[in-house]
Amino acid sequence: MEYDIKDKGLSDRGTQRIEWAASFMPVLYSLRELFKKEKPLKGTSIAACLHVTTETANLMIALKEAGANVALSASNPLSTQDDVAAALVLKFDIPVFAVRGADKDRYYSHIRNALESGHDITMDDGADLVSTLHKEYPSLLDKVMGGTEETTTGVIRLRAMAKEGVLGYPVIAVNDSMTKYLFDNRYGTGQSTIDGILRATNCLIAGSYFVVIGYGWCGKGVAKRASGMGAKVIVAEVNPVKALEAAMDGFQVMPLREAAPIGDIFVTVTGDKWVITKEEISKMKDNAIIGNAGHFNVEIKLEDLEDLSIDQKEIRDNLTQFRLRDGRRINLLGKGRLLNLSCAEGHPAMVMDMSFSDQFYSAIYIRENAGKLEKKVYILPEEIDQKVARIKLETMNIGIDELTEEQKKYLSSWDKGT
Ligand SMILES: NC(=O)c1ccc[n+]([C@@H]2O[C@H](COP(=O)([O-])OP(=O)(O)OC[C@H]3O[C@@H](n4cnc5c(N)ncnc54)[C@H](O)[C@@H]3O)[C@@H](O)[C@H]2O)c1
Known part of the structure; x- marks a missing residue:
């Protein structure tokens, strides 16, 4: 074999x-x-x-x-x-x-x-x-x-x-x-992304500004879990319906360029390309943590991060610290690859x-x-x-109810009103 x-x-x-x-x-x-x-x-x-x-x-x-x-x-x-x-x-x-x-x-x-x-x-x-x-x-x-x-x-x-x-x-x-998608993308990515951040950084989530970019099934999970651990969650979106959903779920919603100087931790989950670029990195706080939980390593534009940096070192397992020209440090999780698998077990x-x-x-x-x-x-x-x-x-030992014959008939009919 x-x-x-x-x-x-x-x-x-x-x-x-x-x-x-x-x-x-x-x-x-x-x-x-x-x-x-x-x-x-x-x-x-x-x-x-x-x-x-x-x-x-x-x-x-x-x-x-x-x-x-x-x-x-x-x-x-x-x-x-x-x-x-x-x-x-x-x-x-x-x-x-x-x-x-x-x-x-x-x-x-x-x-x-x-x-x-x-x-x-x-x-x-x-x-x-x-x-x-x-x-x-x-x-x-x-x-x-x-x-x-x-x-x-x-x-x-x-x-x-x-x-x-x-x-x-x-x-x-x-x-x-x-x-x-209702379970794996939401609860799986939600929990394992937090797990990856913790294993790689051991940072405190409570009280941090946690920016979730993309409020799809994965993003909803990450935002909910980060919030459950006491983070102040900010969501960035391009889809107005998803942005509205995030707002009514109780999160702050704003364009990423506005969230960039506020966030302590940033997670991309968009499935899209070049979501975090030079423009956003240039505005981030010293020691910000950035990572991606979307499928490919294209969501953070790594070339931009490298261009802005004068050196980089593996500061912990699965965590690379980039030092920018102005002295700020930006910490990249799992080389920009999906962090719940690169920094944790998925x-x-x-x-x-x-x-x-x-x-x-x-x-x-x-x-x-x-x-x-x-x-x-x-x-x-x-x-x-x-x-x-x-x-x-x-x-899981969970029982549910069954429709009665009368209910089945009612739910497939159209002629019975008030
Ligand atoms: N890490 C994992 O284990 C894991 C698990 C499942 C899915 N995924 C991957 O995660 C990614 C997201 O999956 P999903 O199921 O949540 O998709 P989704 O389509 O439900 O959500 C993606 C969201 O990102 C938004 N978006 C797209 N471009 C954006 C941009 N430039 N800025 C802000 N928001 C943007 C979209 O409007 C959408 O709401 C995909 O790449 C998927 O393959 C990863």
């Missing part, structure tokens, strides 16, 4: 951490038990490009037990947990091509390694694997049954491909399932349980519907969302 990982000696630690995560993923575990007998993915090859974390490991194991041949590459050079990569290779016989800190060439060669291991289904987080497949292996596109996409930025790229008519096979936007398993159950169902859905889907971006059927939510509630 081919693989490229950092250190095989880390596998015992990785195995223990994978088991720990499994204990918080009861929905995925129940699907794993159900489908390991039926093996609905028997003989299906899956090329995955996901953050190599303990939760992803559990997804890979579940897919393998359902009969798939999986190969895993990283979806970000700084999110790989090397112990997990080692455990997957040594204990679970799953080929992994991922090393934390890989440079761009090695990162993309890992994606090629995963693709070349088999690609009946692609499983992506950010669409780097899909775009590599389209650019470098166009002759293989017709052989792909379908793909899945985990995150907002990936879905945006795929919809752009579909619009241009270049998307070579059907893809399911797992991100757009309610049991994904989302808690309890929330990834739902996202990865959606991924698991998507793979089965693609296999069952192979050849019947068009080359466009799909959303998982609502029944699957409902099913995942129901199982999750059961595992």
Whole structure:
């Protein structure tokens, strides 16, 4: 079996951490038990490009037990947990091509390694694997049954491909399932972003001015958690509806250029490019902390930060301190890469349980519907969302009410008024 990982000696630690995560993923575990007998993915090859974390490991194991041949590459050079990569290779016989800190060439060669291991289904987080497949292996596109996409930025790229008519096979936007974005993006990113800031800086959140840029699903989570820890949260947005929502949720809203001299901590979660640039950095306070929790490392314009600086040093793990010409210090989290994974461990398993159950169902859905889907971006059927939510509630010992027959009839009628 081919693989490229950092250190095989880390596998015992990785195995223990994978088991720990499994204990918080009861929905995925129940699907794993159900489908390991039926093996609905028997003989299906899956090329995955996901953050190599303990939760992803559990997804890979579940897919393998359902009969798939999986190969895993990283979806970000700084999110790989090397112990997990080692455990997957040594204990679970799953080929992994991922090393934390890989440079761009090695990162993309890992994606090629995963693709070349088999690609009946692609499983992506950010669409780097899909775009590599389209650019470098166009002759293989017709052989792909379908793909899945985990995150907002990936879905945006795929919809752009579909619009241009270049998307070579059907893809399911797992991100757009309610049991994904309402929980993973909001509560997962919310908690793990605070976790990353704390691990890298050990700063006090209470009383600080905490600027959240982008009030989408992730931004709402980050703002809520920062506020819960006592920060004075300021939101910057470009969308008037989201800005209004932030204002009515009780946050101060203002343009980023106005927030720049006020903030102590800045987090970008827009999925957009060059959100923090020279203009904003030039106005920031001495010792401000800046980081990004959006998918790619383009939200903070790193070239601008470097241009303004006379030197930089790794002042703590995953924290680079830049000294500007006028003496001010600006502290960058996780090299501008998504900080909840580069500075911490990513989302808690309890929330990834739902996202990865959606991924698991998507793979089965693609296999069952192979050849019947068009080359466009799909959303998982609502029944699957409902099913995942129901199982999750059961595992949390939460009961809910059921509609009576009379209520069902009433809710589907139009002729009964006051
Ligand atoms: N770190 C993680 O673990 C994680 C998890 C899920 C999603 N993501 C990524 O986070 C990013 C945001 O995802 P989301 O689901 O919240 O998306 P979203 O579309 O719900 O929200 C993005 C928000 O940013 C705003 N925005 C865009 N450009 C802006 C700008 N220049 N200034 C201010 N606001 C701007 C948009 O108006 C929108 O409200 C994406 O890149 C996504 O892939 C990261």
